[in-house]
Amino acid sequence: MDIAVIGSGAAGIAAGVCAARSGCSTLILDSRAAPGGIGGFSGITTLCGLYDDAGKFLNDGFTHEFAQAVAESLPVKMGKVFVLPYRPKNFRSLAEKFISNTSHLGAQWKTPLADVVFDGGRITRLNGFEVGAVIDCSGAAEVAKAIGAETLATDETTQASAVVFTLCNVRRPIATAADMAHVLLRLARAGFAPLNLQASLEPDTFTAKFAGRAAQVPELITFLRANVRGFEECLTSLDDMTTAHRAGRMIVGQYVLTGQDVMTGRKFPDAVARCAWPIEQWNAAGVVSFQFLPPGIHYQIPARSLRAAHVANxxxxxxxxxxxxDAIASARVMGCCLATGAAAGILAADYVKSSPLR
Ligand SMILES: Cc1cc2nc3c(=O)[nH]c(=O)nc-3n(C[C@H](O)[C@H](O)[C@H](O)COP(=O)(O)OP(=O)(O)OC[C@H]3O[C@@H](n4cnc5c(N)ncnc54)[C@H](O)[C@@H]3O)c2cc1C
Structure with missing residues (x-):
């Protein structure tokens, strides 16, 4: 096999499809039973990081293709940024469709990464297969961990987890910061952890990201119904809650993208992706803060940030x-994951095709 892709979230789907479209035999492995990762399985319903602050697409190619295929509406402006609402079940079925319709691309589900052989500065085997190159899209640097390569990590102090669930029958608009503040203030005064609400494609329905514990959600719903206008009949399905983890692990590459690169809109000669999403941090109490880029500015991600520092393939x-x-607090949103996934697929394919070992 030419290329193994570990993980099939936004990044892994893009990496697998683009590596295979470049003519390399490619296999995606995921420990889950189906593709989608956080974007498909955590209840999130907005694709962030696809657009600049004027609502124009930042990246062409597969990122644009996937976004157009999953889109059921125009992008929506949330404060200073544009996001694309989507349905998670469509995200999952689209991921399956792209994988099964791409020549040279195979997948193995319920297959955790195992038996990684590192020899002579390269990964030579993984899960029993000989490999030409590996793309780590696990969100947790699983491949790097398996071979002892250097990593960095985020944790709950800047990337706190959240309980994600759908809140239906909300009979008031929550479109402005003032609408949101009205709800949040009531909750804060009653001692609840922060709640973030995002409009979804269904009418009167919001995606809720709650910084408290899953066990507190019924109490939260009871409070909203009794105390907040427009929420008197709000409902959620307790079976449908997920705790999603923002924190992850990054592999140290040939260049480490910095928070300053993000905030100054840095450009690189070997740029392979663009992003304009703010630095979005969630502290341990679940309070979000945004550092926005200057108006009209985006930053680039260099190819060197997608290549491990000391592992050739x-x-x-x-x-x-x-x-x-700080930089991953911007670049971790799904629009950007699609773009870096697509770029890593093409870079890995170029590497394999030019390798004398092929
Ligand atoms: C609470 C929360 C809210 C968010 N809200 C938004 C939002 O509104 N919009 C937005 O764009 N982004 C949002 N994000 C961020 C975004 O969803 C993620 O950062 C992004 O989806 C990461 O994509 P990925 O492909 O890198 O990894 P993931 O989607 O995490 O995919 C990694 C895949 O690797 C697999 N895997 C992991 N380890 C192994 C292993 N050892 N062996 C085999 N397979 C393995 C996993 O099963 C998984 O399928 C949110 C994140 C969280 C947690």
């Missing part, structure tokens, strides 16, 4: 790219 994408804690 290891590439990375998505939440695993070579980035400091």
């Amino acid at each position: 290891l590439f990375m994408a998505g939440k695993t790219i070579s980035a400091e804690v």
